[in-house]
Amino acid sequence: MARTRPLTLLLAGVLAAGGLVALTPAAQAADPDLARNGGFESGLDGWxxxxxxxxxxxxxxxxxxxxxxxxxxxxxxxxxxxxxxxxxxxxxxxxxxxxxxxxxxxxxxxxxxxxxxxxxxxxxxxxxxxxxxxxxxxxxxxxxxxxxxxxxxxxxxxxxxxGPGGDPVRVPAAPAGLTAGSPTSSSIPLSWSAVPGATSYHVHQGGSRILTVSGTSATATGLTPSTAYSFQVSAANSAGESPKSAAVTATTTSGGGGDPGGGLPAHALVGYLHAGFANGSGYTRMADVPDSWDIINLAFGEPTSVTSGDIRFSLCPATECPNVESAAEFKAAIKAKQAAGKKVLISIGGQNGQVQLATTAARDTFVTSVSKIIDEYGLDGLDIDFEGHSLSLQTGDTDFRSPTSPVIVHLIQAVKSLKARYGSDFVLTMAPETFFVQLGYQYYGSGPWGGQDPRAGAYLPVIHALRDDLTLLHVQDYNSGSIMGLDNQYHSMGGADFHIAMTDMLLTGFPVAGDTARVFPALRPDQVAIGLPASTNAGNGHTSPAEVNKALDCLTKKTDCGSYRTHGTWPGLRGLMTWSINWDRFNGWEFSRNFDAYRWS
Incomplete structure (x- = not known):
């Protein structure tokens, strides 16, 4: 999200030029050729x-x-x-x-x-x-x-x-000892005994494969509260996959999950309100925001410095926004919105608000300063809109399930502290760019980086660690380059296919950087909204109302899907997010009026 948004994604490969390896006699003349179908006479068999x-x-x-x-x-x-x-x-x-x-x-x-x-x-x-x-x-x-x-x-x-042939690899035996740990309202931990010769394990839920891991434990997430689930595990190596283990059944608990920070309508509209600045779209007073908007994100709470963790928020100066309301009027308008069932959040970051919680001191300052803003204005929660270099992986940070980069670890800890402070009604949303999420499908954890940007996929560990607390993820499907979907095809901004492919990844889950041992689990559909610019002025990749409706039809009804085939149908998809309320007003409220008119069923 930004006040002005240039096209920011540019990936470049770096060709590591080196000399040809010196040739030395290495194998005995009698050694066999071990490559299978090396002449491709049997098509791609073996390859x-x-x-x-x-x-x-x-x-x-x-x-x-x-x-x-x-x-x-x-x-x-x-x-x-x-x-x-x-x-x-x-x-x-x-x-x-x-x-x-x-x-x-x-x-x-x-x-x-x-x-x-x-x-x-x-x-x-x-x-x-x-x-x-x-x-x-x-x-x-x-x-x-x-x-x-x-x-x-x-x-x-x-x-x-x-060279000398090795002993043939045999299909491993079925795993034994599958047990379920203590469930939460939306997750169930599983563990089992190691199988000799296995290089990976597949976790199956109700007959469908949901995870692939290299170790002997995994956690099924994104589950529904008070629901019984059955799991099995199989072992695999290069020779094939074993039979499934005996099944184990466990039931999720009833409290705390299903809709963190609830109270939203089944289908919600989220928008950013330029409360602290002017950028050509015109200032919109809180009291003038139409009832169409269910979540209003105040843009922005910004840091006093990149590394301090100290976040401040103030209304737009009257010199920039002549029609700005007083602080008292602003707070009263927030209470009126909340009385009407709306949620008002403080959004941290944006294009110009780079935040790096590199130390525990910065983490603690972040919690204290954000709490002060929430308390002063009586807000419902927090929107994380970190961009730029706020989140970045470090070499060796290769598993989204156990991050090591300090800026990521400290952000997770800070948000959990805020959630604990305000309780189950705390609304938590995130607005990453596709660069930080779907690009992880291709590049996450491929370090040392070799020319790839270490920010690619850097939101994945944050989303995963906070998924049980997350109310809504609305990835910015704009200001992006082409992104590869689960169909192994590249999709470009501005059309229904792009939004369908990007959202399908979030609702289906995906192997990270092609590694089936690191499968990013699917989010619940009520946790996902599609992020779009409200007009051509608001960002690259504006999508016409007709194309927006096609995307919604495909994802929620599996109709009008175009060239992309989804992996499911999600009538419970939460809704849409846009940058921004101000730009929508500037554009005659086209975006919100189209949302209001859309028939979800």
């Missing part, structure tokens, strides 16, 4: 290509009758890979033939030093070769080819891995 980037062609080929054609697109480098069983403490030679620009051949998971070799330009077939030695406990490696971001398609053929 997995990111984002559907791989295909098999009959020309050109290096040997046989077929070869791989892989096409990078957007932020995907067309990586095609397979996992091969090997022996520990053994030498291997990886060979492949390639054509194209910036084509890579490599091996990862070696247990020693992972290797990669590449050619900058190969207009004709060129052989790439590299060698490695496995570690003391390494039993499998992943061999791969890939191109580079924004370059043309490449070809690969006759890929071989020569």
């Amino acid at each position: 997995s290509c990111t984002a559907g980037s791989g295909a098999v062609v009959t020309s050109p080929v290096h040997g046989g009758t077929k070869a791989l054609l892989a096409t990078p697109a957007g932020s995907d480098n067309a990586r095609c890979s397979q996992t091969v069983t090997v022996k520990p403490n053994s030498a291997y030679t990886l060979i492949g033939w390639v054509r194209g620009d910036y084509v890579h051949l490599g091996a990862s998971g070696t247990g020693t030093t992972d290797v990669s070799t590449w050619t900058q330009s190969a207009p004709a077939w060129q052989q790439l070769t590299t060698t490695f030695r496995t570690g003391a406990s390494t039993t499998s490696v992943t061999v791969y080819t890939h191109g580079w971001y924004g370059t043309s398609a490449y070809h690969a053929d006759d890929v071989s891995l020569v």
